[in-house]
Structures are given as C-alpha cells and as structure tokens.
Amino acid sequence: MMAQFQEVLRQSSLHPKPAGLVLQYGTAGFRTNAKHLDHIMFRMGLLATLRSKKTKATIGVMVTASHNPEEDNGVKLVDPMGEMVTQAWEGYATLLANAEQQDVLTSLKEIIEKEAVNMSQEANVFLGRDTRCSSARLSQAVLDGVSALGGHSKDYGLVTTPQLHYMVCCQNTGDKYGEATVEGYYNKLSQAYIQLIKHAPNCTDDQKHLCVDGANGIGALKVREMEAHLKSGLQISLVNDGSQGKLNDQCGADFVKVQQKPPSGMKMNPGERCCSFDGDADRIVYYYTDSEGQFHLLDGDKIATLISTFLKELLTQAGLNLNIAVVQTAYANGSSTRYLEDTMKVIVRCTKTGVKHLHHAAQEFDIGVYFEANGHGTVLFSKSAEEKIQQLSKDPNTDDERKTAALLLQNTINVINQTVGDAISDMLLIEAILATKGLTVQQWDAIYSDLPNRQLKVKVSDRRVIDTTDAERRAVRPAGLQETIDSLVKKYRQARSFVRPSGTEDVVRVYAEAETQESADALAHEVSLAVYRLAGGVGDEPKPLH
Numbered sequence: 001m002m003a004q005f006q007e008v009l010r011q012s013s014l015h016p017k018p019a020g021l022v023l024q025y026g027t028a029g030f031r032t033n034a035k036h037l038d039h040i041m042f043r044m045g046l047l048a049t050l051r052s053k054k055t056k057a058t059i060g061v062m063v064t065a066s067h068n069p070e071e072d073n074g075v076k077l078v079d080p081m082g083e084m085v086t087q088a089w090e091g092y093a094t095l096l097a098n099a100e101q102q103d104v105l106t107s108l109k110e111i112i113e114k115e116a117v118n119m120s121q122e123a124n125v126f127l128g129r130d131t132r133c134s135s136a137r138l139s140q141a142v143l144d145g146v147s148a149l150g151g152h153s154k155d156y157g158l159v160t161t162p163q164l165h166y167m168v169c170c171q172n173t174g175d176k177y178g179e180a181t182v183e184g185y186y187n188k189l190s191q192a193y194i195q196l197i198k199h200a201p202n203c204t205d206d207q208k209h210l211c212v213d214g215a216n217g218i219g220a221l222k223v224r225e226m227e228a229h230l231k232s233g234l235q236i237s238l239v240n241d242g243s244q245g246k247l248n249d250q251c252g253a254d255f256v257k258v259q260q261k262p263p264s265g266m267k268m269n270p271g272e273r274c275c276s277f278d279g280d281a282d283r284i285v286y287y288y289t290d291s292e293g294q295f296h297l298l299d300g301d302k303i304a305t306l307i308s309t310f311l312k313e314l315l316t317q318a319g320l321n322l323n324i325a326v327v328q329t330a331y332a333n334g335s336s337t338r339y340l341e342d343t344m345k346v347i348v349r350c351t352k353t354g355v356k357h358l359h360h361a362a363q364e365f366d367i368g369v370y371f372e373a374n375g376h377g378t379v380l381f382s383k384s385a386e387e388k389i390q391q392l393s394k395d396p397n398t399d400d401e402r403k404t405a406a407l408l409l410q411n412t413i414n415v416i417n418q419t420v421g422d423a424i425s426d427m428l429l430i431e432a433i434l435a436t437k438g439l440t441v442q443q444w445d446a447i448y449s450d451l452p453n454r455q456l457k458v459k460v461s462d463r464r465v466i467d468t469t470d471a472e473r474r475a476v477r478p479a480g481l482q483e484t485i486d487s488l489v490k491k492y493r494q495a496r497s498f499v500r501p502s503g504t505e506d507v508v509r510v511y512a513e514a515e516t517q518e519s520a521d522a523l524a525h526e527v528s529l530a531v532y533r534l535a536g537g538v539g540d541e542p543k544p545l546h
C-alpha cells in the first residue's frame, strides 16, 4: 500500500494543481476551460478507482463538456448501473479536486477511511471522450490516475456520453443489458428499431427522412457509424458533421432550444422533420418550419408527451395494468403538464433541475418517462414491468392483438438506453413512434400548444442567497421575494414564474410563462428586477425586452 501511495505522489506531481484554483463537482460534473483541468482528470482517475474498489464493479469516466464551447472541457463519473455517481461521492470529488498539491494523499486517505475502501480489491474503469481537441490529452491524465492506484482500465476512445453509460451497465450486469461494445450498442438499438418499424407498413421514403444536426460533435460521428446498421429504415441527412464547423457553434440542441431558431447549415423545407443533438449526444430536440416560414420547436416536454402517449396506448392494447408516470422539472411548459394530467391522465411528478433527480423519481414507477425541457431524458422500466411484458409476449394463450402490443413494448424497451438520456436512442424511438402511428411532425406538434415563455439570467453577487423549496418552484429566501413574484404573476393570465440559482453558471435563472409572449416577456422582466433588487444584483439593472 505504501508503494502505491508513493506512486500516486510521483504521478500527481506530473499533474500539478494550480494553487488556489477551486472547482465544484456541479450538476454535470466538473466543467471549465480545458487548460485548468489536467489535475482534475488525474484525480478523477484516482477517485474512479476507489469507487470501483468500493462497489466491486466497473466505473465510468467521461471526458466532455457537452454543449459548452470547444475551449471548455469537463468530466463526469458513471456508477455501476450506468447512472450518475451517487451524491456522497460528488462531495469526495470536490474534496479531492480542490486539495492543494501537498494534501492530495491526505484527502485520498480520508476518502478511503470514510468509505472503508478495501485497497486490495481489484478496480476497473471504463473511459470515453468527446471530440474536443483537449479530450485526448485529458483522457490520458485520467488513465494515469487509474494506473497510479493499480486499477485496470479500458479506453473506448471517441464515444457519446450515453454510449459510455451503456457500456458500464452492460459490463456490470454480465452482458444482460447488452454487449459492452460500440458494435453491440448499434446492433441492439438498430435491431429493435427495425422490428418497430415493421408495424408501419405504409411508410414512404419521404416519411423516413430526417435531417440531423450533429452539433459538429461526437453525435455526428456516431450517427454515421450507426446508419449502416439501420438498413435504410431511416434516411438521415447529416449537417454540422464536424468536417468544417466548430463544436456547438451556432448549432446543437442547446443553441436551438435557447435561441428558438434553426442551427446554421440546416436547409429546412416546410414541414420537414429536423433534430439537433448536443455536443456529447445526450440531448435532442426536434423542429420544423411551417409553410409561412414560422419555426416550431418540439422540446423535451413534447417528446415526453409523445412517448408516454405511445406507451399508454400499448399498455391498454396489451391489457397490462402497469402504472406510468412522467417526470418533469419546473421548466416544463405548463401546457404539457396540464395535457398530461387532464387529458392523458398519467401521473406527473416535478423534481429539482438535474437529470439525477428526474432519474431517481422515475425509478419509483413501473414505467417512468423523464425529460428536461431542454431535451435530456429517457424511459425507465422496472424489473417487474419488463418481466410482465416478456411473459405476455411468450404466453401461447395471448390473443394476437395483445401479443402484438407486447412485442412492440419489448422492442421499445430494447431501443431505449435506460441508463441516461441518449440523443441517438431517443431519435430512433421518436422516429419509430411517428412511423407506427403515421404522424407527421405537425400532427405531433398539435397534440397541445405551448404557452409562450421566457428564460432570463440575472447576475447577483452571491446566488446562494436564494433558497428554494417545492422542487424549486418557490423561493423561501431572501425575505419578500416570493411574495413579490406571487403578486406579479397575478397580473397576467395563465401565468407562472419562478427563480433559482443555476447549478452550472454563476447566475440566477428566471422563468416566466403566460398567455401571450408579451405577457411572458414582461413578467420575466419584472421578476428579474425583483431578483436584482432583493437578492443583491450586480451590474446594470435588467432592461425590459421590448
């Protein structure tokens, strides 16, 4: 053990921490300019190795900064079942990341002791990275961390974030979930997709066509690889494939969602289905322009509605009594929540922002559909739900209609990456649903109409002065803020507004929705002013939008 710690010390000195630099393991891991991350990567290699020893399972490390600019990078840890690393270890990650150079061993030993990690246990770490130019170098730093503690590693190289989550889950379930290779991933998903679209007999080549914006990132590379497996079941036109443009620059899911406009490079014919991935392909949004040239966005809420409608219909056809819930955050459009509750009559849950919260809430149901409005989400099936579906599909006494529904459900399960939101998997599921239901993108969009909404950011000196409750929908601090928001909301029809400190940026986020865009904009502005005045705004006072 002594020799091992000596090796950690030696290697750590090759990955020095800039003195005084403090970073937090935030909503999506560590994320900042790539030049500050070498020591973080090395230390996350160490931590992943400890986590692997502790759980006696393979742990994943993904090097990516998702939708952030090309100059940034970041790292996320993946737990044994492919989920985000558990909260206590996020704390250890922050502790280890911020230890000054001479304190690295002390912090490491503290974690080992607190978690009673058996250091003679074998460790295994899976590594993946996105296409950023800093990612290869930073991946090497992670590998150095793993080897310093004597762990084994497998470097998958360029993969999407959800692909890495998938590999970890496959490995730790003894390949029950699938084969832990990129090829295995393509085979499982594409075979399920091909089975699903067999139930769409009249699908023309036109209907099979989809424009994909790859955000000039890893998703573009992986969609290309996947295409051959789909056997023309989907005709993809890929733009922003990384051959020219810059990663996430004027393109990608985050750009399209926030700017509410198409990415550069996308030529859109009226009514044509288009979608955008983000920089690590764990988010997707759809959109089209109508015959008047008006842009229409179909975000995570519309996706959750489409998927849950489809699943609910199949459950009815199959005669299966399984509960189904949709998990959202406060950012979900009020129209979607109302439609889900009142018309679809599914259970709706609201959690705090951040995928891990949604994922955990979704685990409490037979079938849990979760999506953030920005397009990050997936569907979870409980073990017993999967078993019931499987039994039904094999039962010789089941009539044809029920059997067909059960088989569709089974293929739906197989096309979904249950470990985490996955742009490629979500795309295949959405395409299969539209094809089997014979829906155009306009018909999907017309299921309900979004309430006009606006998101703004306010700079304050310390965003932690804002404290929220009720899944971030109400502010309990500073005094008077919630009362002010309540009285502003009362001025507008169908209005709702809330504020919360961002977990990834140094800002307070303001959300407002109302009957008209003018009202939503005015309300967002007035609430921004209230935040600025009551929560220590810095810089210029927020200006009205119009």
Ligand SMILES: CC(=O)N[C@H]1[C@@H](OP(=O)(O)O)O[C@H](CO)[C@@H](O)[C@@H]1O
Residues within 6 Å of the ligand: 027, 028, 331, 353, 354, 355, 372, 374, 501, 502, 503, 504, 505, 509
């Ligand atoms: C309003 C919004 O879109 N917030 C995003 C953003 O979190 P904030 O805590 O709001 O900065 O980044 C998270 C990580 O990618 C994502 O999970 C979340 O949905």
Ligand SMILES: [Mg+2]
Residues within 6 Å of the ligand: 066, 067, 278, 279, 280, 281, 282, 283
């Ligand atoms: Mg992402």
